[in-house]
Amino acid sequence: MIDVWVTIGAGLLGYVMRAEDYLLTPMVLGLILGPIAEVTELLPPDTDAMAHSVRYLVLEQLRQVVA
Numbered sequence: 465m466i467d468v469w470v471t472i473g474a475g476l477l478g479y480v481m482r483a484e485d486y487l488l489t490p491m492v493l494g495l496i497l498g499p500i501a502e503v504t505e506l507l508p509p510d511t512d513a514m515a516h517s518v519r520y521l522v523l524e525q526l527r528q529v530v531a
Contacts, residue, residue, distance in 0.1 A: 486524065494520065 481488055 490520065490524070 477491075478488060481491065
């Protein structure tokens, strides 16, 4: 049943991101490559995932403002 809730959550997140004109590709790449980067020690394992998300969102907003 958890798979259904994860799918619903991902769908809602994608809908909100599309409605707010966020790019979906970097989010998908981050979700797929993030765990791989932690396993290969590109990112310290104790780094909070929320810190990476916030950093990405701030940089994306900055990019949109500059463009």
